[in-house]
Amino acid sequence: MTLTALALVCTLKPSPQESSTELIASQVLESLAKHGVTGSSVRVVDHDVKPGVDKDMGDGDAWPGIRQQVVDADILVLATPTWMGHAASVAHRVLERLDAEITEGTLAGKVAVAAVVGNEDGAHAISAEVFQALNDVGFSIPANGVVYWNGEAMGKVDYKDLPKSPDSVAETIETVGINAAHLAGLLSASGYPKA
């Protein structure tokens, strides 16, 4: 059985603008593909995801379609830029919408990883928040479940404008891919027992 991954790309920039977040998310999906995981990606800001904490907020809400893709995938890649040292509002919107899944129980046995980029400082706090929120709704986090890049303090360079991914980032992307695929394989074959 093939494992599948969905990347939710939480850049503030609508398509077709270039996005560092999109880039690192695609690199994580490529890494997962080496381990047999079929991936796809949604740039969330291109869709009208309504504020709220229900599964479907009605009135043209685009979340139900995205939600179904989350529910159908074995692995979630939550990719976000860093603004003011925080995850993007779009990422917070996604986490809020996933809140409804606590009572649904739809996410048990799924694996989540994070990918964070920014001109400067913020990634550790962002992966902390992302891990906690995704774990609360039922995702498991594999060892070393985040890849991040940010420049030096008060830097202005974007990840997408680097000549190439720094070696430490490229190696971490490989680790994230192999670990997420391994854990998703284990949990897919043997899910958590009911408490």
Next chain:
Amino acid sequence: MTLTALALVCTLKPSPQESSTELIASQVLESLAKHGVTGSSVRVVDHDVKPGVDKDMGDGDAWPGIRQQVVDADILVLATPTWMGHAASVAHRVLERLDAEITEGTLAGKVAVAAVVGNEDGAHAISAEVFQALNDVGFSIPANGVVYWNGEAMGKVDYKDLPKSPDSVAETIETVGINAAHLAGLLSASGYPKA
């Protein structure tokens, strides 16, 4: 000279739904009014604030109008609910939009306070994030610059459904009001020198 305050209410619920966040924001404005501060309030989710980090994202962006009210006020009250232990996506959207003011320098000498409500745990982390982001863009934070209420762990009660504000919350609202008004008065009369 009269001081003014603007409350940005970051509930996920559009008007006219009842909102705990709106309630606590209005209580902070009432407290400020006792110290001569004229207040007004915007429920941000009722407006189409676009994602992005420029002053004006164009295309019907409602931020420029709200931004002008922030720039015109002496005191900002940032009021947010707690979801997943985090500030609402609407609050993060506001902070992102304020990012542009670092280079504008429009917020120097202004004072900010936070108001946070939630069924359960999250307020300290939210006030931390809010203080840091608002301070980065130029706001000063008066002593005890936050009022918050949340129920016991895994609680489900809303602030608006309490029979009345707990005494500790009511007292804190008075402190936040007097301290914010005092600091705004000082900084209004004697702003920061240029570095």
Next chain:
Amino acid sequence: MTLTALALVCTLKPSPQESSTELIASQVLESLAKHGVTGSSVRVVDHDVKPGVDKDMGDGDAWPGIRQQVVDADILVLATPTWMGHAASVAHRVLERLDAEITEGTLAGKVAVAAVVGNEDGAHAISAEVFQALNDVGFSIPANGVVYWNGEAMGKVDYKDLPKSPDSVAETIETVGINAAHLAGLLSASGYPKA
């Protein structure tokens, strides 16, 4: 093969003082025991764990002995009280000392969960920080990998002084135990491949 768990109890109170953190840690170990996991516990503040980020800081450093117990166990239960909305300094000391294990690679395949208590607000942010730090050094986090209790905003009641654990807390302890045991069993039988 029997799985083992170690609880690092990060209360600020030396033995034999009563500790809410010790209590909730012992409840998590009892839950794990129902699933065949043998547990033990260390109250860290009783030992002279030196500041630093090396495996052994010398000069009577008690960390090497505790570290060996972490390395020998399949599951780590990091239990901490909440002070100022943050994890205790003792918990931060433990995380700092575990930093050395990134290069050692000793923690791959191990599972970590958190237990957090406090008079009031802070648990979500603490589990976020704990998850991120423990995940960075190699631990995997099972679904719903935290149990927490805190009272209402500005509350003063201790967990140990409740007549009994609230149902929601007791149920979460069962979930944490079953999920941690299950994940540790899977990873013990089939560890992460080398990247």
Next chain:
Amino acid sequence: MTLTALALVCTLKPSPQESSTELIASQVLESLAKHGVTGSSVRVVDHDVKPGVDKDMGDGDAWPGIRQQVVDADILVLATPTWMGHAASVAHRVLERLDAEITEGTLAGKVAVAAVVGNEDGAHAISAEVFQALNDVGFSIPANGVVYWNGEAMGKVDYKDLPKSPDSVAETIETVGINAAHLAGLLSASGYPKA
């Protein structure tokens, strides 16, 4: 009347080891001195500050002596390194000990700023936590109340080993000094009214 500042240097390294945290704290004190503020500094790890949340934990506790210096100063500079993306355990110990001052009310009218260094990412989250905790106990935070430096993601360079402070850091140190001195002057002349 001369204003005074106290820097609490929360490096993990005892004297006489070189410390990036000590360096940036001394630079903030120099900046304050240009605006007439007399400064002094304590390297906290050199002293036996006991765990706990009382003013004096007895048994050789070094906190009462440090506490008196905090109470005597107009400005607190909380300087901490970054470990695992978090403030050092020594900084958390200081914040815990300041918790007792909420009921003492000794810190009203005082000003606090933060200084954060690290090889890599963490400064925004650390200043957030530091602002929130210090504000909770009574400190006011001047505009742009933090200076920080960290290298690129997964970097290994120390601030003290840079050929010189980057311009953006040096400019921020000037801003922090002028703003903290200005706000402390205002609050020293006209403290918060009683609520």
